Amino acid sequence: MPADTVQLLSPSRRNFLKALGMTAAIGLINACTNDGATATTAAGGTGGTGSTAATGGSGAGNFPETPEWSFTFVNHVTTNPFFVPTVYGIEDASAILGTTFQWTGSEIADNAEMVNAMEAAIAAEADGIGVCLVDLEAFNGPTDEALAAGIPVIAYNADTPPGNPNNRLCYVGQDLYGSGFEMGNRIVELVGEGKVALFIATPGQLNIQPRIDGAMDAITESGAAIEATAITTGAALEEELTNVEAWYLGNQDATGMFAVDAGSTQAVGQVVRDQNARDNALVGAGGYDLLPETVELVSEGVLDFTIDQQPYLQGFLPTLYLYLYKLSGGVVTPPETNTGLVFLDSASAQLFLETASRFEGDAAEQAIVEPVG
């Protein structure tokens, strides 16, 4: 070999081996996070794929042994605490049925990232896909691709309106427009008249926009003398608080402040409390979902109500449905499932306040929850 080629090789041989070591290190990090280990974070969230409980022999319960099916759940706000119970639900269902799952998508509601994640799942031949249909168009193509590849697709938490050409097998979640309409009726009952703000984190997103549409429609239909405005608060909790506060300080004659998503609801409650809004003109405040602070504020009467959509079921049921669909070869088709429109007021909020469980997302232990007397 010519001398200079040897020189080319020899200094880099040592570095080549170092480089090999680096690549192996990358692989090891990967392996550590992927072999079913579940890490619990401080917020009670979980990482990694679900652990499988199947112990050889026949399958779950009465069922025959099944291959280790893997379901991919694509979400628009993967690290939002609202979905912590959803992930618990998926974990628990996976443990019963012997399946695994991947929780992926976008942290910041980036449609393109979610579409990429869904298509990666299709390329990886996932056995089932759950997806939040937060956009009218973006997921229609990938859904059809998945179905064509024989992968069942279930929508959870957010759905496209009727008549939209998305071919998902079913929707598991809250009736979004209906819940908004009910809230609108509740607003008319509570407030009666005056200036009302309806806060929404990210307008146009299909898991919350229909709620505000429903509320606005209910208010208009009732003919009440209510001037309702939709205000955007943003996708992150801190900025939601700031935006609600800013609006209130500029509109202290408001008679009602309501919100259609978890973060904005908590923000409304905090502002009502901190600004003593009920000493001014405010007579009604409420919203959605059960962030711990929200539940506390409802039980104290700061908020009149919050609406529960049972996020635990939005993870548990799709897993079950996908499993049954695969097991039955498509004979058992998953049904449209309304996970609930439950109005929680100060009395019923007590149960949630005094218990912490996987179903609410604020505790990771498996336990039987004693009903509050």
Added chain:
Amino acid sequence: MTDIAVAPPRPQTIWGRVGDFLVRRPESTIAVVALALAAYFAVVNPAFLSTANIRIISQYMIATAILAAGQVMLLISGEIDLSMGNVYFMTPFLVFFASEAGLVLPLAIVVGVLGAGVVGYLNGAISLGFGIPSFIVTLGMGFIINGFTLNISDGFPKRVPSTAVGVAIFGGANFSGLMWVIIIITGMHLILTYSRWGVYTVAVGGNPLGASEAGVPSRNIKMRNFILAAMLAGFAGVIEGIRVGSFDPGAGVAGAKVFESVAAAVIGGTALTGGSGTIIGAFLGALVLGILRDGFNLEGVSAFTFTMVLGAAIILAMILNSLANKARIRSQSARL
């Protein structure tokens, strides 16, 4: 008689020449990293090399690569544009309104990209006119454009008509995004390496005082780079919006987009301090990021650990790159 050090004879074999060429190019090290990662993921998951997955990797790359190309020209000349993420989300709405007004899609896209260019012009004019660091000016401009986008769109996503003329070419067809990436990267690389514009850009970034003393029109060059970067950002936003089928105001996403473009540029070998950089490197940087994201998704890494693993992998990839680069430089100097 003293011994004079004599350089070893230049290699004459074809492999010697190829090796020589590769060793000279700074991008070769990041290319090796990209290949190593691809090999690792291909071994771990056979689906990695399927056509569908290659397409998905290209999809992960489109926005980052195009934005990085614009960012590289600015970084080399000593500036930066943090508003690119917001221009990325604004331009599709300009295109939407232009096409609602009756323009056919390709013309509407031209209008949108020109609108993005206006933002770039403003960025340049304010930074250079008042002597304010472009970091701050473009940061502020980013907020302005964010609000502007939310206002013109009412915060609501808009549907992309799937039957408009040219939809397939501008992001609708499967590999059209990749095609545009290749066209843009090649074009930008030629500009940077073979045109006066490129040479002046490097001069202005590497030695601003010397360059202007030598008669390089630095203000003009930087303005061009600002306008070009904004136009590329706008174009990327349009083709990605068309691919997804919906133009979204992307309220929370802009920051992440521009940040990733800077990351791709730096991973590819462009110095943040200016004076040196490579478009091909930015492409490879975007490729590395795309391979990592796609590979981990294929493997089923869940969201909570995803960012940890991604971050660790990026750092390790950069360490690898740096070691390989040192080896490259050492073997180069061994030839002198």
